[in-house]
Amino acid sequence: MTRKGTLQGPGKSEVFERKVEDAGDGAGEFLWPRQQRNDGKWFGFNREILAKKRAKYLDKTQFRAQYYNDPNSGGSAGIDRSQFQYYDPKFLNQSGGNWYYRDKRLNISASVDFAYSTGKRSDYTAICVSGMDADRNIYVLEIDRFKTAKISDYFDHIFALYTKWQFRKLAAEVTAAQKAIVEELKASYIRPQGLGLSIKEVKPTRHEGSKEERLSAILEPAYANQAVWHYRAGNCQVLEDELVLQFPPHDDCKDALATCIESLVPPAVSSLTSGPASRAGNIVYHPRFGGIISA
Numbered sequence: 121m122t123r124k125g126t127l128q129g130p131g132k133s134e135v136f137e138r139k140v141e142d143a144g145d146g147a148g149e150f151l152w153p154r155q156q157r158n159d160g161k162w163f164g165f166n167r168e169i170l171a172k173k174r175a176k177y178l179d180k181t182q183f184r185a186q187y188y189n190d191p192n193s194g195g196s197a198g199i200d201r202s203q204f205q206y207y208d209p210k211f212l213n214q215s216g217g218n219w220y221y222r223d224k225r226l227n228i229s230a231s232v233d234f235a236y237s238t239g240k241r242s243d244y245t246a247i248c249v250s251g252m253d254a255d256r257n258i259y260v261l262e263i264d265r266f267k268t269a270k271i272s273d274y275f276d277h278i279f280a281l282y283t284k285w286q287f288r289k290l291a292a293e294v295t296a297a298q299k300a301i302v303e304e305l306k307a308s309y310i311r312p313q314g315l316g317l318s319i320k321e322v323k324p325t326r327h328e329g330s331k332e333e334r335l336s337a338i339l340e341p342a343y344a345n346q347a348v349w350h351y352r353a354g355n356c357q358v359l360e361d362e363l364v365l366q367f368p369p370h371d372d373c374k375d376a377l378a379t380c381i382e383s384l385v386p387p388a389v390s391s392l393t394s395g396p397a398s399r400a401g402n403i404v405y406h407p408r409f410g411g412i413i414s415a
Contacts, residue, residue, distance in 0.1 A: 274301060289317075
C-alpha cells in the first residue's frame with residue numbers, strides 16, 4: 121500500500137507517498153518487509169502476501185492505484201512471462217511404480233475442466249497432469265485439450281493419461297451438467313473396467329469469489345514463489361498464453377491447472393530414501409531403528 125504522511129514544520133506542510141515495493145512486480149525491496157513481532161503476530165509484506173492481495177482485485181488497475189499509486193499500469197496483465205520456469209523432461213523417470221524428477225519422487229495428480237459443447241466459441245475440455253516433490257515444486261507434466269460432447273471421448277482421453285502417468289485421483293469442477301458427465305464416467309466406464317481411479321468433485325463456493333478471483337488466488341502466489349515448472353511447447357504454450365492475460369478468450373488450461381494444484385500434496389517419504397539409488401540394493405537400513413548400516 122502506498123504510505124501517505126505529512127511532514128510539518130514552521131510554515132510548511134508536505135505530503136509524501138511511498139510504493140509498497142520499489143520494483144513494481146513484487147520482486148523489489150518492500151516498504152514494510154514481512155516480520156514477526158514480539159507477541160508472535162506477523163505484519164508487513166512479501167511476494168506471496170502481495171500476490172494474494174493482488175488476486176483479490178478483479179480490476180488490477182485498482183490494485184496498482186492502491187499499492188503502487190499508479191492507476192495506469194498493470195491493468196490487463198495476468199502472470200508475467202518472466203515467472204515461467206522450465207524443467208528438462210529427460211530427467212523424468214519411472215521406477216518401482218513411482219515417478220521421479222532426477223532423484224526426487226513426485227506425487228502425481230490430475231484434474232479436468234469439462235466443456236460440454238463443441239461450438240466454435242465454446243471452451244475446450246482440458247486435462248492437466250502435474251506432480252509435486254517433497255520441496256513442493258510443482259511440475260506441469262502434460263496438458264490435453266480437445267472439444268467433444270461424447271462421454272466415450274472424455275473417457276478415452278482420461279484413460280490414455282491415466283495409463284501413462286498412473287495417477288489415482290482426478291479432480292473435476294462440477295456444475296449440474298458437469299456432474300452428469302462425472303456420474304456417467306463412473307458408472308459406465310471407470311467401475312466396469314475396475315480402474316483404480318477416483319474422481320474428486322470440486323464445487324467452488326461464492327465465498328471464494330468469482331472464477332477469476334479464485335484462479336488468481338491459487339495461481340499467482342504459486343508463480344510468485346517460483347514453485348511451478350513448465351515443459352516447453354505443446355499445450356503448455358497454450359497455458360502460458362492464458363496465464364499472461366487477465367481475461368483470455370479461453371481459460372480451460374489454467375482452470376485445470378489451478379484445480380490440479382489444489383489437489384496436489386508432497387510425498388510423505390523423503391526422496392533421499394525413496395529414489396532409484398536406494399532401491400538398487402547398495403544401501404542397507406537398520407530394520408528397527410533406521411539409519412544406514414552399510415552402503
